[in-house]
Amino acid sequence: MAKKQKTHEWKPKRIVSVLGVAAAIFGVTQYFGYREAEAFKRGESFYDGTQCLSSWDGSPRNLVFAVEDKLKDPDSFQHIETRYNNADPKKIVVRMEYRARNSFGGYVVETAYGELDKNNCKVLRAW
Template identity: 35%
Template sequence: MKKHLWSTLAMLVMAFLALGSTDTTSTTPSTPKTPEQLRTEQIEKEFSAWDGSHRGLTQVIKKSMNDPKSYEHVETRYIDKGDHLIVTTEFRGKNAFGGVVKNSVIAKVDLNGNVVEIIAQSP
């Protein structure tokens, strides 16, 4: 009987400690983000965390493809020009003859993720 009493008492003490150990208030104030950090976060939201593709440009590319289901992202890079981005995307897809070809598109994109202009594409 003493064994059960001690084990029950020990479990109650552990439960009490576990419940009392959660602190919902933060004692260290969070530092505000710099304008550069906020801008980086805004730009990063335009790109897929999965493969790095630009969401808006991917939609535009797929709309113009012969077989949108064959779209395969290869690589996306961008240059920050201040009021817009220059985004370069390389991808693979089927052409009109069914062959898989590698293509690239360079586009001007606003800071909200909208494709403003297709600058170049190949082939």
């Protein structure tokens, strides 16, 4: 008895569902691209600034680098907490609390403030 070979048929329902998913994905990407372009025309940022914060501990990486450059012992830096305000359309204002070793070898808690550009996460100002 000969084995019956399986034939792969494309059923109309499968074709329609694949085309529907592709159209939905295309529509979503076009919508977000349009929103980003419109925000750019208005001189605003499409991003809300949270992409500048680490998904691991919430620290703003570029501000961490700026703070570590000024520490006596950069390896002793420990992030504690970050709070931010993204009400401004072009920048995000960040308050970062951290712990680091001082000249005497003891750890002290300090606070750093900074303004980051929402588009590219560069530090505009730090104090």
